[in-house]
Amino acid sequence: MAVKLSFCMIVKNEATNLPRCLNSVRHMADELVVLDTGSSDGTVAIAQSLGATVHHFAWTNDFSEARNESLKYVTGDWVLVLDADEVLTAEIVPVMQLAMQQENCLVINLLRQEIGATQSPYSLVSRLFRHHPAIEFRRPYHAMIDDSVAQLLKQEPHWQIVDLPEVAILHYGYEPGAIASRDKFQQARMTMERFLVKHPGDPYVCSKLGALYVEMGKVDYGIELLERGLAQQRKTPIDAPVLFELHYHLGIAYSRLKDVERAERHYQTATEQPILEALKLGAYNNLGTLRQAQGNFPGAKAAYEAALEADPNLAIAHYNLGMTLKAMGQLEDAIAHYQKALQLNPIYAEALQNLGVVLLKLGRVEESMAAFQRAIVLHEQRNVQEAQRLRSGLRQMGFEI
Incomplete structure (x- = not known):
């Protein structure tokens, strides 16, 4: 039997982000509930134009109170909650629909990717849950349902909580200007x-x-x-x-x-x-950096490799592993990881600069100068002093760029 999914959110002055968010969910949700807490821009009109029913609530400086107010208007069997600066990935929809069909499933935790965050790019959030009268948001700032769910499980232990390991939500709150x-x-x-x-x-x-x-x-x-x-x-x-x-x-x-x-x-x-291993990336990366600074290169290598096992596309881990391998004298392997970091992040100036260093050590001068040139161009856009320092250092070695 098909389940009815309700989407709900609280907003204030989100005219810029709202279309992207609602367009990611409106074709899979059976209803869209938007609770406006005092917008003065075009938020309300945009929400209505995209098929949402808009309700109003005077802001009380309590996120849980607002979110619980939005739940009063929900009529579906399941509830999906997003913020305006979040987007649901299309790939997760069939996985979500399958999970919601499970008879004893109460909460489906979703993996959120923090766009722009380099150290800890993933978090797990309890944003998809059965529309159960005992589930409510608590805590005034980091509003979440976890406390009420824990209490409910003591009374009704047959319920289960499921973690989906695939990325379900893209969060743009870490982009420049959104911090x-x-x-x-x-x-x-x-x-x-x-x-x-x-x-x-x-x-x-x-x-x-x-x-x-x-x-x-x-x-x-x-x-x-x-x-x-x-x-x-x-x-x-x-x-x-x-x-x-x-x-x-x-x-x-x-x-x-x-x-x-x-x-x-x-x-x-x-x-x-x-x-989930993806949630540990910041810890693995920081552990590697700590060990590297202490000269424990094998330990640093193990930490960075653990990070890359959890997420092979983490550019900073490839760069850090390249730095460690360079220190260990494994230059060809270091090059491979610098190049992978650049493949994932083409404007990674530090990776280009250190790639140039390793290529020069191997006598591959032409390739090295090309890498240094690209690094200088990137540094000039964000760190003029580093660009000048790099150019001066190369000049002292007899290379003019």
Whole structure:
């Protein structure tokens, strides 16, 4: 029997992104529900022109409250939720439809690709779920259904949660110009801190808020929060994805403090969590970088190879593996990985520059100069000082570019 799928979203001033998002779902969803929270541009008219039913809600600075309001208008058997800067991939539709046919399936977690993010390009999000009265969004900033689902599973244990390993959502929030502003950082911080006052040991909020503080440069306080979240493991088991986040961000924090031993331990523990391998890419890559800086080239090589096993198309991992292989004297292999990085990212100036270095070491001067020339052109567009430094260094060796 066919299931009815409802799509719902909350928006405010998303006239630019909305057409791309709605066009990715409108041919597979049976209804489109859009909750507008106070747009002053053409958002409402665009949503209606693409077949959505638009409802209005006064913004209360609580994402969960708005998302739960949108669920009130849903009539389908299943609910798909996206943000305006996200797109559903066409390839995932038949996989989703098959998964929704499973009788005891309650939630289908979708793999989201973070477009423009180099270190951690994937995340797993609970955005497709059965329209069950007990499922609701909780938490004011990082609104998610996970808490209510966990509670429901205690009462109705027959339900199952499914993870789809294929990329389902493309998220454009990491593109240049779309990165959160300082004001948004402050909004996130204040909202999560209010939540933390009432839930002081919540591992999820400790991971998100701790990571935010580390990113803002308040590393010591970020570590305190991350360690506080991790300490909850002594009282009750922490879900593997949250445990991964705690260890991963502690690895970043201790790296910034130059505490290599602790950083490596946390990155290693993060990679051992039972989650999708694609979600561990940042941890593998950072672990490799840490080991490389310490001269542990075999260990760095193993970490980068693990990253590439999870995602063969991760350009930064190919570049980093090339750097490690160069340091190990495996020059031909290094060239192969630099070239693969450039195939994936043709404007990767650092890969071109180091490709030039290795080709020169092998006596392939003409190829080397061509790589250096392309690197200089790219550096001149983004880093004039590096372009000048590279040109000067080549001149000192007798090469004029």
